[in-house]
Amino acid sequence: VQLQASGGGLVQAGGSPRLSCAASGSILGYGMGWFRQAPGKEREFVAAVSRSGGVTDYADSVKGRFTISRDNAENTVDLQMNSLKPEDTAVYYCAAEFNTRWRLVSSTEGSYDYWGQGTLVTVSS
Numbered sequence: 528v529q530l531q532a533s534g535g536g537l538v539q540a541g542g543s544p545r546l547s548c549a550a551s552g553s554i555l556g557y558g559m560g561w562f563r564q565a566p567g568k569e570r571e572f573v574a575a576v577s578r579s580g581g582v583t584d585y586a587d588s589v590k591g592r593f594t595i596s597r598d599n600a601e602n603t604v605d606l607q608m609n610s611l612k613p614e615d616t617a618v619y620y621c622a623a624e625f626n627t628r629w630r631l632v633s634s635t636e637g638s639y640d641y642w643g644q645g646t647l648v649t650v651s652s
Contacts, residue, residue, distance in 0.1 A: 528552045528641050532621045535646030538611055542650070546606040548621030548643055558624040558631055559597055559604040560639060563617035563648075570620070574606060575632040584632040589615075611650045618645040 529551035538544050546561070560575035574595040575584045583595055594607040604621055622639035633639070 528554065528557065528623055530621050530623060530641055530643035532619060532643040532646040535619060535648045537649045537651060540611060540613060540650055540652050542611045543607070543609045544611070544648065546608065546619055546621075546646060546648070548604040548606075550602040550604075550623070552602065553599075554597065554602050554604070554623060555599050556625055556627075557641075558626050558633055559595075560622045560624065560633065561595060561604075561606045561619060562622060562636060563615075563619045564645075565614075565617040568617075570636060572634040572636065573619070575634055576604065577628075577630045577632050578626070579629045582630045582632050584634055586634070608648070611648075613650045613652045616648060616650045618647050620645045 534546040561573040564570040597604045621643045623641040624639045
């Protein structure tokens with residue numbers, strides 16, 4: 528499956544952009560996640576959602592501010608970002624993990640099989 532992320536750009540601190548990830552095929556068989564890589568840092572986990580959409584997981588740094596959701600009919604995964612901080616500046620990647628468990632979520636980068644190209648979010652103070 529090919530993944531295309533969009534929605535990045537320059538936003539002010541406190542802003543609320545929404546990132547979207549569109550898949551070339553069905554995402555029903557995949558847990559989905561968002562990761563990010565800040566300048567000079569390693570890529571890190573942001574959020575994940577199970578195949579069912581009913582189970583989610585978040586990094587502590589974004590918990591309460593970001594919301595991940597998926598639409599299995601439209602083959603999209605969104606990341607609603609609220610109360611952005613300058614430290615949220617990064618390239619954001621969506622990813623898909625093939626699995627057979629309806630409620631599994633994974634925060635491990637190595638578990639994911641497919642990656643999008645990334646979209647840059649720059650937060651100005």
